[in-house]
Amino acid sequence: MSQELPQSQVWALIRFRGDDLLGPIKATAAIHTYHCGEQIYGTDDIRNDWYRVVIGAARNCLLLPDGRRRIVDFFLAGDFFGLGAENGLHLTVEAASDGAVVVRYPRRQVEALADSNPLIGRGVREVALQAVSRSHSRMLILGRVTAIEKVMSFLAEMAQRSSGPDAMIDLQVSRYDIADYLALSVETVCRALTQLQYRHRIAMHGKRRIKIIRNLQLR
Amino acid sequence: MSQELPQSQVWALIRFRGDDLLGPIKATAAIHTYHCGEQIYGTDDIRNDWYRVVIGAARNCLLLPDGRRRIVDFFLAGDFFGLGAENGLHLTVEAASDGAVVVRYPRRQVEALADSNPLIGRGVREVALQAVSRSHSRMLILGRVTAIEKVMSFLAEMAQRSSGPDAMIDLQVSRYDIADYLALSVETVCRALTQLQYRHRIAMHGKRRIKIIRNLQLR
């Protein structure tokens, strides 16, 4: 386990981003730090909590009957998660980066807050809508595009979700995770990245820091 | 335009399925029949309505900047839709079968009903959750599987959503729509269907009626 972060510092981080939606119930929230791959929750847990990523990333995985794994969503700093049932399939949410920090809110409190405060009720609905929207964007990526387009789109999405478009991306996830997310093999992801470098579309600083130089609209 | 269905008959159909969630506000609802490809709503419309498929199918399409189209969701008889914003991309919902019948409810009424009745509020939330769940299932399909697996999974999904597992499926959509949905080419969809017939996994009666004979768990 990585060293814990002081609680006050976590709330400062959340407030710093200016989107402390669930601030009113932070007294009942719990903060936890995970190492990479550690499970945050799974199908077997009775999910009566809401979660939010503060630092790092989490991955929403589905386990297929034959044991294969697929990542159906990434949660980055600021994202809420805890949405439920995946008709019959085994679901887990795990930390995707080492030292990921996650806040846990009691579900009952969130819903009570949402009932009493229409603004928050709308915010809660917004979480589901964003999940749908993310899914749909990903279908476009998974869709009719070639491997290079997939990887480029993935980078663009990450850039947009983490900081701003065309900035330096701090990839929180491994190549294996990217491959699982894009429905490609690890090797193809690597090849695509080298191709993109070769064509001066991205620049890599180390293994997990990438700068987008020229971003074509995802075809 | 196909001939209109008497209003009373539409409500009878909905009641027959025993899930007339929004019955209390049916007085304010409007019924409309579409021909295949006709737009139900798009990004440019101010979406202040909720919709529900009564007969046939609708497709939720995203338009890419270069003009290509992708189907991100199908709505079948009984499904609600009307969920919103797709971060920047142009969205349309069109009828996917000829003579599709759709009921339109004023959004304000739905939300008022949801506020006053917690059961309906939960039902409304459920719609978004189902959309997320469908998306995730589809990611599995789009994911690491071969064309035959994709098509087989698609048929299984349609069987489950329309009537019951392993029954006769009345495909409401064209091969082109299936291809767009599964991120395959039309030709590959055809080849997969003939392969599945050859292997006695499905039986086709006409072009759009398919019976699942032996359904392997989607790998």
Next chain:
DNA sequence: CGCTCGGTTGACAACCGTCAAAGCGTGTGG
């Protein structure tokens, strides 16, 4: 009849997954 549209089949090239091997960084133990 000719036209269009949806569906089907064939041939071929390109792309991607699989297998294999090697480089690299980190941590562990001798």
Next chain:
DNA sequence: CCACACGCTTTGACGGTTGTCAACCGAGCG
């Protein structure tokens, strides 16, 4: 301190699957 192992990343070679192009069939329609 060094050797070693392990995980992550990268590159190469090869075969299979799939997209593309092309052609054909059948149904519906003016």
